[in-house]
Amino acid sequence: MKSAERLQSIRSLLDIRGRVSVVELAEQYQVAQETIRRDLMKLEKNGVVRKIHGGAVSSQNKYEQSLAARFTQYIPQKHELAQIAVELIPAGSTLFIDFGTTTNVFAEHIKELSDLTVFTNSHLIAATLSGNSSCEVFVLGGRYDDQIKANLGPMVIDGIGQFFADFAVIGIGGVDPKFGFSDQNIDEATIAKAMIARSTESVILADPSKFNRHGIAHVADFSQVDYLVSSEVPDSSITAMLAERGVELKTPD
Template sequence: MFSDERKAMIVAYLSEHRRLTVAEVAAHLDVSETTIRRDLHELEHQGLLRRTHGGAVGLEVAGFEPSVQEKSHRFAPEKSRIATRAQQFIRPGDTVLLDSGTTTLEIAKALPDIPITVVTNSLAISAEMAQREKVSVVMLGGELRKTTGAFVGPFAERMLGQVNVDKLFLGMNGIDIDRGLTTVNAIEASTKKAMIASAREVFLVTDFSKFDQVYLVTVGDLGVIDTLICDSPLPPEYHALCVDKGIEVVIAQEQPEGEQNE
């Protein structure tokens, strides 16, 4: 196996598992631990991971975030299925709040040109919605986080305190049984809380990779949402928690040709 091929596999492994140990990756790739340590050193120098004692973590786990462009390539088919299912909940006349994020951007792309009002803190989503003749767009102000393309902070929260939306489609970095809904940045977490407070109905849109992940700041307990839309069946403990809290679970599974979601 060539060095570049091996390092690409390490990055892919880390993208899926979020953290790794030298021993497990050496066994997985059938190479020496010395080779893996050298690869991790080079990958850290390239800005692709952060080394830890005995292994490495992805930059997101280490407190950094990939850009929107980098995230958009992750689990793209899954996000597309989630978006297709999510837009079916939006009706003419609705006022819809779309959180910033790559999954919510896919929802914006999937929306037909119908008479609705879209409120968003996302540059990319506002640009997408501006192409719809029948859609009214309300852009939240605030400080622009260039990593996520989101306007956040006190100005955005002040505007959110003055609006009432029918449906919020919310993205999240991590979902955990004990720690709830978490994200990387404290200011963005505060803005997400204000979004939840402004909405009559909250939809969490997430792919399978977000479960059992915990980040720096807790946004809220899983009970703050009304509906969870995911690309695959939930782990049993999460499904049980949703049932206990009265959360509707919608699975946007890939359908055989000719079949539709129920």
């Protein structure tokens, strides 16, 4: 791919996602990371992007807008599925909770439970749980991303590896009968994958908009998940795979 074509492709990705990372782009276009950094410098000079540590965001702040929009979408469904998920968590449990708008709603519902220990990379979730004096919260350290108010990167993965949890509670970008559970953000998917690997049971939270879609980054196969919690029953292609792989579906009665 020629440089001009790659620049246009990066612009298209930014229009869709609002945010890109150097590592991700280097892998996608099969070029050196330094080449991507030069591309981003050119785009920044043209006013297309604003460089951040490890990547760039759209100069139009579309990523921030999309994140704000995510916090206002499917609110009743997120509260409904969060109430169901809370019933899976006994007092005294240890949890990994990853960053996400759905997991943040879940945190609002578990803050009344007693004697919880929570490891999270999300500063928003930590703040949500701060009012519960019997809930011990550990924020996993790493590169702070101010766009999403969460820590990302290899230091978070290293931190996860120091602990074990009873449950990993994960928000997901897509649930697909062929590709399993995935996310659009590579950093977030890697963290979710690590949390699942260090937990006895994994709980996936997914509002109905996530069914039959997939992101670019794999999080888990169906066989690695214990519970899928949603406000609606997915279609037969997904429910068949859940039943085949032993995933318990939790929806409103």
